[in-house]
Amino acid sequence: MFADRTDAGRRLADLLVDRGVTADIVLAVPRGGLPVARPVADRLDAPLDVIAAKKLGSPWNPELAVGAVASDGAVWVNADLVEDLGISEAYLDEETGRQHAVAAEKTETYREGKPPLDLDGLTAVVVDDGVATGATTIACIRGAREAGAERVVLAVPVGPPDTVERLRAEADEVVCLLIPPQFHAVGQFYESFTQVSDEEAMSYLDGN
Structure with a gap:
């Protein structure tokens, strides 16, 4: 159980470091992925951007x-x-x-007029607050590859076993803190899982 998305991000960052994962860029899936991705980007000393699906x-x-x-x-x-x-x-x-x-x-x-993502030859870590069916996550992973990423790592706090297994076929590596056999929704693993507004989500990009 995570206190909130920031707590999940800190714990995810710890696991990524333990696994020896490095990143040239961290890509958050808005909106809920941004508060998770901010501590990940800070810990990996990588810029934070977004990828949406x-x-x-x-x-x-x-x-x-x-x-x-x-x-x-x-x-x-x-x-x-x-x-x-x-x-x-x-x-x-x-x-x-x-x-x-x-x-x-x-x-x-979210990107406020920045040029399109150019990930040519980079290692990108895609972060969300959790996965359920994995549909949008797969599209984001493929989007990162189409933007030129040489290696794509998916990092999420929680996801069901079948979805995580499916995502392992899409990403070069999947790092997931919790893979519970009984899974109903991402929010059940957070004490606080309030909706993130666009304004709040965009504030996490200010730390770059």
């Missing part, structure tokens, strides 16, 4: 992620689920375009 919702249940798209256009689709649900390619294209625009706008807001 939006899930692709099912046409019948927008909360059900059938994939995700990163702000730079990197896409992951759960092909088995799409086939099982009979979702059309036309819908996927439309939903991907719509959510890509949202993710790109969010990234632009």
Whole structure:
């Protein structure tokens, strides 16, 4: 159990150092990933930036992620689920375009006019406050690779075993503090898991 996201970030930073992980840059997934990523970036002595993604919702249940798209256009689709649900390619294209625009706008807001991420040859550590299905996380990992990252490490405080295993196939390394067999939601592992506003989230970037 973590007191809050900052506590989770400090404990995650300790584990990363113990594992010998180094970073050229730390990429937080906004909004909840930023308070976790700030102590990680400080401990690893790396600049902090953001990488955003939006899930692709099912046409019948927008909360059900059938994939995700990163702000730079990197896409992951759960092909088995799409086939099982009979979702059309036309819908996927439309939903991907719509959510890509949202993710790109969010990234632009947070990065405040900085040039696009250039991660050519860098080691990037992607940080969020936890993973559930892993859909947006996969899109962020792929987005970092498409931006040129040579090595991508995923660092999260908590995630269910099946998702963490799936993410190990996407990232070069996955560092996760808690992998509980009984998992319902990320928030159940935090004493305080209040919503992070854009204003608060952006304040963590001021420490660079």
